[in-house]
Amino acid sequence: MAAIVDTKPDLVLHGRKVVGGVVEGEALVTKDTISGWGGVDPMSGTIIESHHELRGKSFAGKVLIFPGAKGSSGWSVTFHTAKLAGCAPLALIFNIMTTKAALGAVVMRVPSMNEFDRDPTDCVETGDWVRVDADAGTLSVWKKQR
Amino acid sequence: MVALTDEERRMLDGEQGAAVMKAMELLVRYADALGAENFVYTNNVAGVPGSSPQWIKDYYKEDGGDYRAVFSRFDLDSDEVVDVPRMNATSCHLQGGMDPLLWRDQGMSEEGFANFSYDEEQTAAHGIQVLKTCTPYLAGNVPVMGEHCAWMESSAVVFANSVIGARTNCEGRESTSSAMLANRIPNWGFHLDDFRKGQHSVRVDVPVQDIFDWGMLGYFIGGAVEDAIPVIEGAVSNPSLIRHKHFGAAAASSGGVEMYHMVGITPEAPNAETAFGGARRGEHFVYDADARRRVYEKLNSVGQNAAVDYVMLGCPHYSAEQIAYAAHLLEGRAVSPNAELWIFTSRAVKATAEASGHADILRKAGAKLMTDTCSAISRAVPEGTRVAALDSAKQVHYLPAMMGIEGWYGTTADCIDAACTGRWEGRLN
Numbered sequence: 001m002a003a004i005v006d007t008k009p010d011l012v013l014h015g016r017k018v019v020g021g022v023v024e025g026e027a028l029v030t031k032d033t034i035s036g037w038g039g040v041d042p043m044s045g046t047i048i049e050s051h052h053e054l055r056g057k058s059f060a061g062k063v064l065i066f067p068g069a070k071g072s073s074g075w076s077v078t079f080h081t082a083k084l085a086g087c088a089p090l091a092l093i094f095n096i097m098t099t100k101a102a103l104g105a106v107v108m109r110v111p112s113m114n115e116f117d118r119d120p121t122d123c124v125e126t127g128d129w130v131r132v133d134a135d136a137g138t139l140s141v142w143k144k145q146r
Numbered sequence: 147m148v149a150l151t152d153e154e155r156r157m158l159d160g161e162q163g164a165a166v167m168k169a170m171e172l173l174v175r176y177a178d179a180l181g182a183e184n185f186v187y188t189n190n191v192a193g194v195p196g197s198s199p200q201w202i203k204d205y206y207k208e209d210g211g212d213y214r215a216v217f218s219r220f221d222l223d224s225d226e227v228v229d230v231p232r233m234n235a236t237s238c239h240l241q242g243g244m245d246p247l248l249w250r251d252q253g254m255s256e257e258g259f260a261n262f263s264y265d266e267e268q269t270a271a272h273g274i275q276v277l278k279t280c281t282p283y284l285a286g287n288v289p290v291m292g293e294h295c296a297w298m299e300s301s302a303v304v305f306a307n308s309v310i311g312a313r314t315n316c317e318g319r320e321s322t323s324s325a326m327l328a329n330r331i332p333n334w335g336f337h338l339d340d341f342r343k344g345q346h347s348v349r350v351d352v353p354v355q356d357i358f359d360w361g362m363l364g365y366f367i368g369g370a371v372e373d374a375i376p377v378i379e380g381a382v383s384n385p386s387l388i389r390h391k392h393f394g395a396a397a398a399s400s401g402g403v404e405m406y407h408m409v410g411i412t413p414e415a416p417n418a419e420t421a422f423g424g425a426r427r428g429e430h431f432v433y434d435a436d437a438r439r440r441v442y443e444k445l446n447s448v449g450q451n452a453a454v455d456y457v458m459l460g461c462p463h464y465s466a467e468q469i470a471y472a473a474h475l476l477e478g479r480a481v482s483p484n485a486e487l488w489i490f491t492s493r494a495v496k497a498t499a500e501a502s503g504h505a506d507i508l509r510k511a512g513a514k515l516m517t518d519t520c521s522a523i524s525r526a527v528p529e530g531t532r533v534a535a536l537d538s539a540k541q542v543h544y545l546p547a548m549m550g551i552e553g554w555y556g557t558t559a560d561c562i563d564a565a566c567t568g569r570w571e572g573r574l575n
Contacts, residue, residue, distance in 0.1 A: 018179045033372065033402070038522065038544045050448075050547045070373055070402035073298040076318035077194075080220065084205055098373065098402075099335060102179040103318040106172070107223045112179070 009131070009140035011123060013116045017134040018092070018102060021111035024131045025090040027124050027141075028062040030054045036100065037074030045087030060087035063130050065120050068096030075100035080107045091132040093120050093139060113139060148177035148332070149184045157328060164228040165218075169324035172223050173332065176321055182332035189329060190295040190312075191237045192282050192302065193322025195221060195274055196230075197265040199243070200257065213268040221323035232273035233326040238287050239269050240299050241280045241463075243524050245516040246493075252516070252526035274326070278518040279492030281391065281463045283310070286494060291413055294337055296325040300404070301395035301462045301540065307405040309390045311413040313337045316404050336405060342414060343423035344407050346371045350380030351434040357389050358537070358557040362441045363433055364393035365539040368401030369441075370431045377421045379409045380433075388465050395462050396539035442574045445539055445555035448546040449570065453484075456531040457565040458521050458545070459558065460490030461538035466498045468558070469515070473504040475562040481512035486528040487565040489513055490520045513565070521545055535564040535572070 032053045034040070039049035045060035060082070069075050082088050092105045092112040105112035111134040120139060124130060129142040150158065158174070160167040177185065196217045209215035209227045218227040244254045244262055254262075270276055277285045280299050283306070289295050291311035297303050298317050306312040315335040317325070325331045335341050348370065354363045360382075367376050376397075385408070397403035407415035415421035459472060472489060481487045489508065491499070496517050499505040508515050521527050522544045527534065533552040536542045537560070546553035554564070556572030564570050 016181075019175075038548060048547065068373070071300065071399065073300050073303065073316045073318055076320055080223075080320070081202075084202070096373070097180065099180065099315040099317060099321070103176055103321050106175045106179050107320050109223075 007142065010143045011141040013118050013120055013123070013139040013141070014137055015113040015116035015139060017137060018112035018114055019105045019110065020135045022131070022133045022135065023063070023090045023111050024129070025061065025063045027065055027126060027128045027130045028054070028057065028059050029065040029121055029124050029126045031067065031121050033068050033070040034066050035071030036069065036076070036078035036104065037072035039071055040078050040082065042078045042081035042087065043085045045082050045089070058087065059089040062089055063091045063093060063132060064089040065093040065124050067121055068094050069098050069100035069104065073100070076103040076107055079104040083108045093132065095119060095121070113137070148174055148182050154185060154330065163231060165222070165230050166234070166327050168218065168222040168224040168228055169327035170330070172320060172324045173328055173330055177332035177334070180332050180334045182334035184333050185330040186294045186333040186337050187329055188294045188296045188325055188331050189235050190287065190289055190293060191235045191322050191325045192240055192287065192295070192297040192299065193237070193317070193326065194240055194242070194298065194319050195237070195323040195326060196268055196272070197239070197242060200261050203261070213265065217323065221320055223320055230272060235326050235329045237273065237326040238275040238277045238282055240277065240282065240302070241520070241523050242278050242518045244526070245518055248514060248516050251514060252524060253529065254526070277492060277494070279463045281492060284463065284465050284495055285492040294331070296322050296331040298322050300398035301391070304394035304398045304404050304406070305391060307336055307342070308394060308407070308412050342405060343375065343425040344377035344421040345374040345425065346376050346428040346431065347418070348376045348378045348431045348433060350378060350382050351432060352381060352438050354382045355384045357392050360389040361392040361396045361539040362438060362445070364396030365400045365445060365543070366433055366437055366441045367406070367431070368397035368399060368403050371401055371403065373402035373404065374428065375405050375407065376403065377407045377409065377415065377418055379418060382408060382411065385411045388468055391462050391465070392538065399540040399543040439574060442555070445542050448542070449533070449552050449554040451533045451552055452570045454533050454535045454554065454564040454568055454570045455485050456528050456534045457485060457487045457561050458490070458534055458536055458541060459487070459561060461520050461522070461536070461541035464489060464491040464495065466495050466502070469495065469499045469504050469508070470502065471558065472562060473507040475559055476511040476513060477507050479511055479566045481565050482568040484568040485565050487513040488521070488528070489515050491515065491517055493517045522548055525549065527551070533570070535561045535570055537561045
């Protein structure tokens with residue numbers, strides 16, 4: 001996964017820092033909210049919730065872009081455990097702030113952002129290359145079909 | 147950054163010891179992630195502090211691989227291992243991984259039980275009440291209206307906010323373990339008046355009276371409003387603790403509801419105007435006979451085979467009243483040789499059920515009354531289970547997906563009948 005640093009991004013979104021840091025990687029995008037405990041297998045980072053758009057897909061090593069967290073209070077523990085198992089996402093990008101998503105981002109210590117000027121679940125697609133600069137408040141996107 | 151009082155600054159400087167310092171560091175990172183302006187004092191914290199399976203202890207082997215290592219590195223998310231003193235806040239341990247007596251029936255190993263026993267000794271030694279239940283409010287921890295709490299367990303959180311009028315967010319393990327040491331939690335979300343106002347309205351057009359219907363209404367509303375706050379009006383009647391318990395658990399599972407207002411029923415909703423508090427009213431949902439049927443069908447969409455081999459009751463943990471009712475339904479009958487009936491509750495409620503003779507009736511019928519956990523939490527079902535029957539919308543939401551089994555949702559009486567006959571005969575009347 002070579003970093004793209006010399007081409008201009010197709011799109012730059014501006015948002016709020018949740019947890020600081022900078023990371024680049026491939027996006028995994030869903031319009032469905034994500035349950036932690038009972039909705040994710042932490043040992044592989046795979047979404048297991050019935051009827052979920054990403055069921056069977058793993059967020060390990062991906063920039064996870066989703067509307068927000070839902071469900072059990074075990075959200076942070078599930079994502080924290082995924083980190084121990086080496087299956088944490090590279091970054092969390094979401095819209096709706098909840099205690100679940102905030103705490104999960106904090107204990108995974110991954111760059112995280114919310115409150116964007118445009119909805120990232122609308123304008124980023126799975127497979128796009130993204131650069132999360134939570135300190136600068138930017139999400140840069142290189143579309144995959146270029 | 148979150149504003150700190152002088153005392154909080156001194157905690158961060160280590161004046162109250164290394165563990166409190168690490169707890170404050172985690173809480174500051176968390177408050178900043180949320181965008182909280184300050185902290186609120188709390189002296190009522192419910193979580194799952196320090197408990198871990200063996201592999202987590204092994205993961206921290208270089209740090210000692212013990213309770214202290216797990217509490218420091220996982221619970222406090224600290225880079226260093228610190229000595230963990232007795233907790234400063236009034237603290238309790240919610241549900242755990244197995245029954246302390248019937249763990250063999252649950253398929254747990256000797257090693258697993260030894261690990262469980264070690265964690266429990268440490269829990270008690272650190273001044274944490276061993277409630278071991280998802281229903282702390284049925285086991286001795288009942289907050290009061292306006293009390294700032296830091297609770298885990300989505301079904302307990304929605305009960306505390308909505309039914310009692312206490313104030314808690316749906317906290318996580320790391321934030322509650324830290325709050326146990328620091329007596330602080332970010333002053334964000336449900337701690338603030340404005341956050342507690344209704345957002346969407348729900349009109350109930352079909353009578354919702356018994357616990358079975360309260361559970362289905364909760365499941366419908368969670369699916370409709372997701373994590374927003376609904377204001378519910380209409381044909382909901384017979385409010386009681388157990389009906390709210392099942393309603394809230396269902397709404398928290400299908401959506402992520404952490405607070406609801408029922409007009410004329412819950413304490414912050416004397417009327418719709420107060421419940422909305424001047425906030426803009428969002429969407430409007432209607433629960434009628436069609437919606438009720440759709441919810442019933444959805445809850446039963448993971449049931450095909452009528453040959454039931456496992457019946458699980460007690461999600462959330464059964465109250466003394468519910469155990470008495472199950473005993474009444476079972477008295478003089480026997481669990482089918484083709485099925486198992488496990489009923490889950492807290493240790494406190496089990497003691498009442500023993501003293502009242504209900505536990506004995508259950509045992510004589512072949513049922514097992516278990517504490518501390520449930521099948522979803524412990525991932526423990528009787529060996530060979532293929533089809534479960536459940537009287538909890540929350541449990542039918544989770545258990546079949548987690549265990550790869552079928553599941554039926556029905557009334558408690560449907561479930562007890564299935565346990566005695568091995569056949570599912572439930573239907574919507």
